[in-house]
Amino acid sequence: MRSKPLLILLSAVAAFTAAAQDDFTAQALESHFERVVPAICQVLFTQEVTDPRTGETVRRNGDCLGLIVRKDGLVMAQGHLSVENSAPVDLRVRVGRGGAEKEYPAALLHKPNDVNVVFLQAQSDTPLNLPCVTFSPQPLRVGEPVAVVGLAGETLDFEPAVFTDRVAAVITQPRTTYCLSNNLRFGCITGPVINTRGAVVGVSGIDLSRAEGGELYTRSGHPLMYQAELFQKYIDNPPAREESKKAEDTAWLGVFTQPLKNEYAEYWGLEKTGGLIVSTVVPDSPAAKAGVQSGDIIKAFDGKPQKFTQDRDVLAFTKLVRDTGTGKTVPMDLLRDGKPLTVQVTLATLPRSAQEAAEFEDAVLGLSVREITRDVRIALNIAEDVRGVIIRKVKSGGTAQIGKMRPGVIILALGDYPVTGIADFQQAMTKLRETKPAELAVFARVGPQTGFFRLKPKW
Amino acid sequence: MMHLKKGISLRRAAAAWAVCAVLLPTGCATVLGGQDGPVIRAKERVAPALVHIRPVKEVFAGGKKTEMLAVGSGFIISPDGYVVTNEHVAGESSSVQCVLSDHREVNAKVVGTDADTDIAVLKLDTTEKMPWVKMGRSANLQAGQTVLALGSPHGLARSVSKGIVSVTDRYLGDEGQMISPFNDWIQTDAAINPGNSGGPLVNIRGEVVGVNARILNGAESVGFAIPIDTAREVVEAIIRDGRVHRSWIGVTFQEMMAKTDDPSHLGVVISDVERLAPAGEAGVKPGDVLVAINGKAVNARFEEELPAVRKSVADLPVGSTAELSVKRGEEKVDISVKTEEKTAQKGSQAEFGEWGFTATDVTPEIARRAQLPERTGVLVSGANPGGIAARAGLQEGDILLTVDGQKVNDLDGFKALYKERRESQKKLIMLFVQRGALTRFVLVNAAPEAAQPEEENAGHAE
Known part of the structure; x- marks a missing residue:
C-alpha cells in the first residue's frame, strides 16, 4: 500500500517527460494513422429538418465521418446527426475503401444527453466482425500535441487524413472539457484523437451536448475533444434503438x-x-x-x-x-x-418536443397539423389558453394553400367544431367528410391575431 | 387576414436618398410637353403651393437617439400657411424646414400628426399670405382619369409626373410598421418615388385629390395616395384639436368573404377580440358577425369595405354606449359596449443615455404581440452594445416589467424610477423583464467606473 503513491508519481513524471520532449514523429504519426484508419467509415444519410416556427420540413442528403467502436458494427458519429427538429432517415454505413467498400443499413440509437455524439448500429444478416478502435482514457494537458484522423472532402474521394493539433485549454467545470487549437474540418468531427503515446484518448467534436450548453460552445468557435470517459459506457452498453426511446427517461x-x-x-x-x-x-x-x-x-x-x-x-x-x-x-x-x-x-x-409531436395529415385540406408542444409554445410565445393544432406543412396547390393558409398557423376551429388537439381535428374532419360543406370557415391564429380562412375543400 | 402586399413606406427610402442621391440619374429634363395645355394648367394651379420638406427626424437606433435629415413633400392648404404632408415625413421630428416653390426657406412647426392615416399638418412660420391649393373630392374619382403627382422624388424638388388613376379603392393590409386601418388607397401609375411622400396627387382641374404616401417595393408604376376625403377630415381635426380623437372597442374586423361567399350574409366578421377591452368585457366573441351599430347597418363583404367599417366605430363619440347588433350562428344578440378612446398607434420613445438604451411605451399592439396580460411595462427598443444596460444583459425586445420590485406602468413611470435612481446614485438596480415567453432578472451596475476620469485627466495633462 505504501509504495502505491510513489509508483503513480513516477509514471506521471515519465509521461510528462515523454510528452514534453516528443511531438509526433512522422513515423509515429504514420503508424497511429494506419492503426485507426480501418475503423473509420462513412455515414450516409438523408436528413429531415423541421423549422419549429413554420413547421416546414426539408430533406437533404448528407454524409459524415463514422467511427466503428465495436466489431459488431456499433458506429459513433457526430451528435448533429440527431438534433431537435431534425431526424436522419435512410441511414447507411460505408465501410472499407479502395474498391472494397461495403454498405450496411444502420439504425440510429437513442442519443445520449451528456455527450454530443450519436451511435448507430450497422445491420447485417450475418454477425459482423469489423475493425474497430479501442479507447484508452488518459488525461491531457494544455499544450500537449494530439493527432486527429478524419476524412478529406468529397472531391478528394473521402481519403483518410491525419492532422496534428494541440490541446488549447482544459476546462475543469462543470466537467473536464478539452479544447483543441485548430479549426476542425468537417470530415474530422468524431475522428479519433490520439496522444503522443499512441493512445486513442477520445474523439473530436464541435460543441457540447445541448444539455451541457452546446450552444455556448458553438459560439465560442473552439473545436473540442470528447474524452473516452464520456462515452465508453455507451460502447459497453449501447443505448436502445431510437424507435423505442421513451420520453419517460427524462x-x-x-x-x-x-x-x-x-x-x-x-x-x-x-x-x-x-x-x-x-x-x-x-x-x-x-x-x-x-x-x-x-x-x-x-x-x-x-x-x-x-x-x-x-x-x-x-x-x-x-x-x-x-x-x-x-x-x-x-x-x-x-x-x-x-x-x-x-x-x-x-x-x-419532459414534455414532448416538436420533433416527437403527434401529427396528422389530411389529404382533403392538403395540410398536416401537429399538436402544440411545450417547446413550440415557448419558442413562439403562445399563451397557455391557446388550444389548437399548428400547421406543419401545406401541400402546394392544395385546398389549404389556395385558402392562403401556411405553416405556423394555429387552427382553433374547423367550421363549428372547436379544435383543441389532434383528436378533435380528426373527429371534426370525420364529421365534415359526412356533411361535405362546399365551403369551410377555419378559425385560426396567426401570430397574436385570430381570424378566419375560407376553404373550398374538394371532398 | 393574409395580405402579402409589400407596400413600403416612402419614409425610409426618403431618408436614404440623401446618401445615394449622387448615384441617381437626374433625368427630369425630358419634361418638355408644352403641347398638353390642360396638364400644364393643372400643374400651374398647384405648383406655387408645393412645398419641399426637410425634417430633422429623431431616430432611435442601436440604443441611442440620433437625428437624421429626411426629405419629403407637402402642399399649402390655406393662405395662413397650413401645410399637409405625411406623418411618416414630419412625425418625430425636432425641426422642419420647408422650401417653397420660389426657393424661399421657411421654418415650420408640426401642428399635429395622425399615424393611423399617415397625415401630418405643419404651420409655416410666416405672416405673409401664401399661395394655396384647392382640395377636390376623392369620392368622385374614377379609374382611368388623368392625375399628376407633384413633389420631390429622391429629393428633386418641383418635380411633376403624370399618369392615371389605376384603382380608386385599393386595400392594403398591415405591413410591418405601416398600419393604416382607415385608408383605402388611390393607386396610380404616375411616377412616385421616395421623396414624393406628402406631395399632392392632382386631377386635371388642378384640384388635390390625394396625398402620395406609398409605393410597392420592387414594382414600377404602382404608387398609392391617401384619398383627400380621408385626409381632409383628419387635417380639420388636427387644426381644431391638435390630433384626431377616435373611439375604440377592441375588436378586429374581417370581410364576410373570409367566412362565406354567400352574398345573402350581410355584416362584418369580428375576427379577434382583445383581452380587457370594452367589446370583450361586454361579451362580444370572435366569430360573431356585426350587422349594425346603433341601428345603422354595417357591411363589409370585401376587404375594401373594412376601412369604412373601422371608421364607423372610430367615429362613435368617445365614452358613449354603442348598441351592437350581432349574429352568433343563427342567434341574434344585442350587446351594449362603452367606447374608449383609441390610444396612439405609435408609443412615445425615450433615450436613457447613462445606461445606454432606449425604450418605448407599450402600445396595445406590442402588448398583444408580447402576450402581456395587461398593458404594462416599457419595451426596450434598443440597447447600445457598449452601455451598462447591455452589459447587464438587457436586450432589444425585452419588456421591462419592474425596477427594484416596483411596477413599471408606462414610459413616464419608468422615467421617474430611472431619475430617482440616477439622483440617489444607487449602485445596483434590479430589473425584471419579459423576453418572449420567459422572464428574467437583469441586474444593472450603475456605479461609475473609477478608471475613466483618471484616464481623461491623463489625456489633458500634456
Missing part, C-alpha cells in the same frame, strides 16, 4: 434559472455562496404545482447544494434534474425574500 422540473452571481447576491443581501435564481416557472409544471415562484433562489436540490455563480453552470442543474428520475419526489431548498423554505417537488416527464 425528468422535468419546469423552471428556467439564472445563476446567483455575487452581484445578485449582494443586491438581495444574501451570502455570496451561489445558487440558482428561478427566472421563469413553466405553467402546469412540477415546479408550478409545488408552488415555486419566479424570484425564488434554489440552494439545494434533492439534498445536493447548488452553488452556481456562472451562466454555464445552470446546465449542470438541468442534467441533475434529468438524471434524478421521473416520478421521484425530492426536497428543494429555496430562499424566498431571503428566508429559507423547503418544498417537495414531484418530477414529471
Whole structure:
C-alpha cells in the first residue's frame, strides 16, 4: 500500500517527460494513422429538418465521418446527426475503401444527453466482425500535441487524413472539457484523437451536448475533444434503438434559472455562496404545482447544494434534474425574500418536443397539423389558453394553400367544431367528410391575431 | 387576414436618398410637353403651393437617439400657411424646414400628426399670405382619369409626373410598421418615388385629390395616395384639436368573404377580440358577425369595405354606449359596449443615455404581440452594445416589467424610477423583464467606473 503513491508519481513524471520532449514523429504519426484508419467509415444519410416556427420540413442528403467502436458494427458519429427538429432517415454505413467498400443499413440509437455524439448500429444478416478502435482514457494537458484522423472532402474521394493539433485549454467545470487549437474540418468531427503515446484518448467534436450548453460552445468557435470517459459506457452498453426511446427517461422540473452571481447576491443581501435564481416557472409544471415562484433562489436540490455563480453552470442543474428520475419526489431548498423554505417537488416527464409531436395529415385540406408542444409554445410565445393544432406543412396547390393558409398557423376551429388537439381535428374532419360543406370557415391564429380562412375543400 | 402586399413606406427610402442621391440619374429634363395645355394648367394651379420638406427626424437606433435629415413633400392648404404632408415625413421630428416653390426657406412647426392615416399638418412660420391649393373630392374619382403627382422624388424638388388613376379603392393590409386601418388607397401609375411622400396627387382641374404616401417595393408604376376625403377630415381635426380623437372597442374586423361567399350574409366578421377591452368585457366573441351599430347597418363583404367599417366605430363619440347588433350562428344578440378612446398607434420613445438604451411605451399592439396580460411595462427598443444596460444583459425586445420590485406602468413611470435612481446614485438596480415567453432578472451596475476620469485627466495633462 505504501509504495502505491510513489509508483503513480513516477509514471506521471515519465509521461510528462515523454510528452514534453516528443511531438509526433512522422513515423509515429504514420503508424497511429494506419492503426485507426480501418475503423473509420462513412455515414450516409438523408436528413429531415423541421423549422419549429413554420413547421416546414426539408430533406437533404448528407454524409459524415463514422467511427466503428465495436466489431459488431456499433458506429459513433457526430451528435448533429440527431438534433431537435431534425431526424436522419435512410441511414447507411460505408465501410472499407479502395474498391472494397461495403454498405450496411444502420439504425440510429437513442442519443445520449451528456455527450454530443450519436451511435448507430450497422445491420447485417450475418454477425459482423469489423475493425474497430479501442479507447484508452488518459488525461491531457494544455499544450500537449494530439493527432486527429478524419476524412478529406468529397472531391478528394473521402481519403483518410491525419492532422496534428494541440490541446488549447482544459476546462475543469462543470466537467473536464478539452479544447483543441485548430479549426476542425468537417470530415474530422468524431475522428479519433490520439496522444503522443499512441493512445486513442477520445474523439473530436464541435460543441457540447445541448444539455451541457452546446450552444455556448458553438459560439465560442473552439473545436473540442470528447474524452473516452464520456462515452465508453455507451460502447459497453449501447443505448436502445431510437424507435423505442421513451420520453419517460427524462425528468422535468419546469423552471428556467439564472445563476446567483455575487452581484445578485449582494443586491438581495444574501451570502455570496451561489445558487440558482428561478427566472421563469413553466405553467402546469412540477415546479408550478409545488408552488415555486419566479424570484425564488434554489440552494439545494434533492439534498445536493447548488452553488452556481456562472451562466454555464445552470446546465449542470438541468442534467441533475434529468438524471434524478421521473416520478421521484425530492426536497428543494429555496430562499424566498431571503428566508429559507423547503418544498417537495414531484418530477414529471419532459414534455414532448416538436420533433416527437403527434401529427396528422389530411389529404382533403392538403395540410398536416401537429399538436402544440411545450417547446413550440415557448419558442413562439403562445399563451397557455391557446388550444389548437399548428400547421406543419401545406401541400402546394392544395385546398389549404389556395385558402392562403401556411405553416405556423394555429387552427382553433374547423367550421363549428372547436379544435383543441389532434383528436378533435380528426373527429371534426370525420364529421365534415359526412356533411361535405362546399365551403369551410377555419378559425385560426396567426401570430397574436385570430381570424378566419375560407376553404373550398374538394371532398 | 393574409395580405402579402409589400407596400413600403416612402419614409425610409426618403431618408436614404440623401446618401445615394449622387448615384441617381437626374433625368427630369425630358419634361418638355408644352403641347398638353390642360396638364400644364393643372400643374400651374398647384405648383406655387408645393412645398419641399426637410425634417430633422429623431431616430432611435442601436440604443441611442440620433437625428437624421429626411426629405419629403407637402402642399399649402390655406393662405395662413397650413401645410399637409405625411406623418411618416414630419412625425418625430425636432425641426422642419420647408422650401417653397420660389426657393424661399421657411421654418415650420408640426401642428399635429395622425399615424393611423399617415397625415401630418405643419404651420409655416410666416405672416405673409401664401399661395394655396384647392382640395377636390376623392369620392368622385374614377379609374382611368388623368392625375399628376407633384413633389420631390429622391429629393428633386418641383418635380411633376403624370399618369392615371389605376384603382380608386385599393386595400392594403398591415405591413410591418405601416398600419393604416382607415385608408383605402388611390393607386396610380404616375411616377412616385421616395421623396414624393406628402406631395399632392392632382386631377386635371388642378384640384388635390390625394396625398402620395406609398409605393410597392420592387414594382414600377404602382404608387398609392391617401384619398383627400380621408385626409381632409383628419387635417380639420388636427387644426381644431391638435390630433384626431377616435373611439375604440377592441375588436378586429374581417370581410364576410373570409367566412362565406354567400352574398345573402350581410355584416362584418369580428375576427379577434382583445383581452380587457370594452367589446370583450361586454361579451362580444370572435366569430360573431356585426350587422349594425346603433341601428345603422354595417357591411363589409370585401376587404375594401373594412376601412369604412373601422371608421364607423372610430367615429362613435368617445365614452358613449354603442348598441351592437350581432349574429352568433343563427342567434341574434344585442350587446351594449362603452367606447374608449383609441390610444396612439405609435408609443412615445425615450433615450436613457447613462445606461445606454432606449425604450418605448407599450402600445396595445406590442402588448398583444408580447402576450402581456395587461398593458404594462416599457419595451426596450434598443440597447447600445457598449452601455451598462447591455452589459447587464438587457436586450432589444425585452419588456421591462419592474425596477427594484416596483411596477413599471408606462414610459413616464419608468422615467421617474430611472431619475430617482440616477439622483440617489444607487449602485445596483434590479430589473425584471419579459423576453418572449420567459422572464428574467437583469441586474444593472450603475456605479461609475473609477478608471475613466483618471484616464481623461491623463489625456489633458500634456
